[in-house]
Amino acid sequence: MTAYFIRRALLIVPTFLGITVLVFAITRVVPGGPIERMMLQAQQMQGREGGKVSGAAGESQRQPLSADQIQLLRAYYGFDKPVLVSYGQWLLKVLSGDLGMSTRYYEPVWLMICSRIPISLYFGLFSMVMVYGVCIPLGISKAVRHKSLYDNLTSAVVFTGYAIPGWVVGVLLLVLLASHWEVFPLGGLVSDDFDELPLIRKIADLLWHTALPLTAYMLGSFSVLTLLMKNSLMDNLSADYVRTAIAKGLSFKQAVFRHALRNSLIPVATTFGDNLSIILSGSFLIEKIFNINGMGLLGYESIIDRDYPVVMGILVISSLLFMIGNILSDLCVALVDPRVQFSSGR
C-alpha cells in the first residue's frame, strides 16, 4: 500500500508536465496576447493625439510599433522561440520558485496569488467545516428515519438547495437582501472604513460581508454530500451483515454506528480530496457575483485579460492541489475500506 502511494506521488510529475505543456501551447495559439494588447493601447494613444493633427501620418498610425519594437517585445515575452524551448525556460523558472511577472499589472505572479490565497482559504475552510458538520449527521439521521415525515421534509429542503446552483442563489440573495431590503452589503469582503474599526466591529463587519457568499458557497456541496451519505448508508443498512448484527442482539444504534456507518463513509471519502482544490481555488462565479478578490476571480480575470503568466501560475498551483487531492481521496478510501487493494495483482 505504501509503495502504491509513493508511486502515485511520483506520477504527479508526468501529469503536471502534461497539463502545463498543453495549456502553455494553448496560450501560444490564442489571438489577443500581451503584444496585441500593447499594440492596441499604443494605437489608441496615438489615435487620441493624432486626432488633432487630423491624420497627417495616416500610414504610421495603423502600425504604431515598428517591426524592431515588436521583435523586442516578442523576445521579452519569449514569443520568438519555439513553444517547447520557451516552455523549458518557463519550467526552469517555476522550479526555482519564480512564476514570472504579470503582463497586465507588472507585478510578480507569486505575490498576486499569495495576496488572494487567504481570502479563498477563509471561505473554503469556513464552508467545508459547515458542510461536513451538517451533511454527515443530517445524512445519517435521514437514512435511519427513511420515509418518515422528517425525512420527507428535509429532503424537500435539500432538493431545493441542490436544485439552485450556489451562484444563482447568490444573485437572488443579492437582489433580495442587498439591493431590495438593504440588509446585507452589495459585495466585497470588508467595508471601506474597515481599518478604522475596533476589533469587535471588524469581526462583525467581516461576518456581515461573509454571510451571503458563504451561503452561496455551502449550497453547492451541501445537498450532494447529504444525499450521498444518506443513500450509501441506506445501501448498507439493508445489507445482510447489518441484519446479522441486529439478529445477534446488537442494538440498532450500535449496528448503525459500528458497522453500517463505516462502510457507508467510503463513497463520502472518495470526494474528500476534492476539498483541497475547492478550498484554495474557490468558485470564480460566486467571487465574481459578490466581488470578492479570491483566487477564483483572479483566475477568471487573468483568462479574460490573457494574462498568461498569471494563468500559468494559477494552473501550477491548482493542478498540484488537484493531484494531491486525488491521492488524498484514495488514501481516505484505503483508510476506511481495508478490502480495497490498489496494487495491480489480481
Place this chain on the structure above:
Amino acid sequence: MTLSPLTRKKLQRFKSIKRGYYAFILFATLIVISLFAEILVNSRALAVHYQGRYFFPIYGAMIPGTTFGLDYPYETNYRELSRQFQIAGGADWVWMPPVPFNPLENDLQTDAYPPFPPSLKDRHFLGTDTSARDIVARLVYGFRIAIFFSLTLLVVNYLAGVTVGCAMGYWGGKFDLFFQRIIEIWSNIPFLYVIIIISSIVAPNFFLLILIMVFFGWTSLTWTLRTVTYKERAREYVLAAKALGASDFRIVFKHIIPNTVSVIVTYAPFSVSGGIVALTSLDYLGFGLAPPTPSWGELLQQGWDNMDAWWIVGSVIAAMVLTLILVTFIGEAVREAFDPKLHSTYE
C-alpha cells in the same frame, strides 16, 4: 418489445413513488409542450381569416404582408394585422397565440425605455428584458434549448465515462494508472479557457458547444465509477463468476455494471441539472451560445445588471428552480426504483 418482469417491477416501483412520478409526468409534459412552443409563444398567428381564405402561418414559409393587402413585402406583422382587422370590423380575423411574441423581436415603446414591467394589457406577462424582448418567450425557448442540450450531453458523457471508469476499476494496474494520468491532465485544462479560445475564433453553436463540453466533461463520472468498480471487483461474486469461467466482458456487463447502476442512476439527475446549470453559467458569462439565442444565463446576467427590474431575476430564477427541482425529484425516485435492494427499516 417485451419488458422483463424485473424491469416491470422497477417501473411499478417508480410509479409508486408519487413525488417522483408526478414530477416525471409534469417534466415530460413541459418538454412536450416546449417542442410545440411555436403554437403557444409566437409572433406569427395561429390562424388568419382573410377574404374568405384561411391561413396557418405558424409552420411553413413566411407570408409577406402583401398577401393580406398590406403595403410591405416582408413578413406580416400579425399583431398589427389583428388590430387593423378589428378597426375595420368585417369578417376577417386573426387568432394569435397566448403570448404573441417570438423570443428575438424587440417590442419597443415610443415613450419609455425597456425593460418594461409585466403587463397584461401589452401581453408581456412577465415583462420584457433590457432589449424589450418578451421574457416568457425567452424563458420557453431557452428551456427547450437548455433541456435538449443537457440530455444530449448526458448521454454522450455517460457512454464515455462509464466505459472508461469501469475499465479502469476492473483491470486496474497499468491501464488504470495510464488513464488516471490522461484524465488528470484532461480535467485540469481550464475548461473556461478553452471555451474562450474557441469562442474568440468562432461563435459556438449548439453542437459545437456540446462537443467541447463532452470533450472536457466526460471525465466527471470516471472517478466515481472507478472507485465503485474497485469495490465490486473485490467482492466474492466476481471471484465466483471468474471461477465459473466467465469472460471479463461478461463479468463487467452482466455482473459489475448492474451493481453499479444504482450509483450511475444516482448521478444521472445531477448530470441533467448540471448540464442545464453549466449552459446557464456559460451564457451568464457570455461564452455560451451566441446571442441572440434565447438563454436563461443571459437573462440572469441582465437581471444582475438591473436589480431594480425584479421581474427579470424573479422569473428566470423561478423557472430554474422549478425545472431543477423536478429533475431532482425524478432522479431520487428513479434511484429508489432501480436500486435492486429494498431498504429494510428496523423497528
